[in-house]
Amino acid sequence: MFKSGFIGIIGRPNVGKSTLLNGILGEKLAIITHKPQTTRNRIMGIRNADNAQFIFVDTPGIHSASTPLNRLMVRTATETFTDSDILLLVVEAGQAVHPEDLPIIESLKESGTISFLILNKIDLIRKEQLLPLMDAYRNLHSFAELIPISALTGEGIPLLLDELWKYLPEGPQYFPDDMMTDQSERFLAAEIIREKILLLTHKEIPYSSAVVVDAFKEDEARNLIRISATINVEKESQKGIIIGKKGTMLKEIGTRARVDMEKFFATRIFLELFVRVRKDWTKDPRMLREFGYNE
Structure with missing residues (x-):
């Protein structure tokens, strides 16, 4: 059985979306800085496996936008809600649910798209902090999976790919084996x-x-x-x-x-x-x- 599909990576600024894309690909495709709103465009990254083609789409951080440029960035991100087979909501593994994640979760509910919660930066917290935080997010939305990872160290990424394969639809190989992105x-x-x-x-x-x-x-x-x-x-x-x-x-x-x-x-x-x-x-x-x- 061969599976393929589009996987949108969404979340507020600076939660590690681009680092996650690069970690999955094993290549620095998306630029990374410590500053918010580093990503301005949708960036597609393709991960090939023997039984699947995972097509990831990194998006700008969803934030309260005031300028035309920022509004375009947010629109670029939110369009992914309906263009994807699966959505990965990336959040920071911290003490509590971040208030800016709440409107994103409401939009997830409205989209009806299969969604995973990705708790990133687990290398920066104590492991006993994870379970209460996962329970808190689980109470907000029926995520298909909740997966703790460290995009920086790679911890949890193999598990994420295994779980994604279970939910991807059967489909063709959309892109050649040697193609990593659609960007020029x-x-x-x-x-x-x-x-x-x-x-x-x-x-x-x-x-x-x-x-x-x-x-x-x-x-x-x-x-x-x-x-x-x-x-x-x-x-x-x-x-x-x-x-x-x-x-x-x-x-x-x-x-x-x-x-x-x-x-x-x-x-x-x-x-x-x-x-x-x-x-x-x-x-x-x-x-x-x-x-x-x-x-």
Whole structure:
């Protein structure tokens, strides 16, 4: 019996959804930082097994959104409720049910989709804290399964895959064996650059930045990929911070991004970065579409 299906990974920001996707795939596909709202797009990751194809969809964190960009991110996440065969609600294994999980659970009930509760970060708590927390969540919704994991260490991921197989529908292999994601190489390169901006800058800068890859050219003879990308910001002052004194910040962003790209693409990378001001792009529907944040 061969099974296949789409599995949405949902939850509020910073609970470890992208870390879970990377742990399942055994590859760093989704960028990860300690800052909320790191994930802006749906990112598909494909895990193949002899008897199944698991198609995971990582989503932006569900939060109270005020700007057009944030509302698009939340809509991207909530659309997964009806597009998935199974939903994984990722929560932090802590002392009590987080209040921001409650509206997400209500939406789960309305969707009627099979849902698992994934209690992440169990490496950070005492094991005796788990049972009361699981009981509390069990009283809120009839989850098909409640599975404690550590996305960071990998604990619980084999069990999660075993349980998912039981609930997946019979179906075909949708994607080839060697395909890990439906995202383009340009998108993945842009995300790596954006991750470095998130890690190296502070305050509003990470949330006011959008990266567009202008050129991605492979030179097989020289085992080299040439990438040219533009970092778009909303204000001149932000441009100055991204560039840094004598270009030091831009150089650091480029160096760290290039190192990660060379690991991911398994080839040498020549990376060229530019910075451009696009005033209030996070509030402009036309520019949001231009930067890949579509309705």
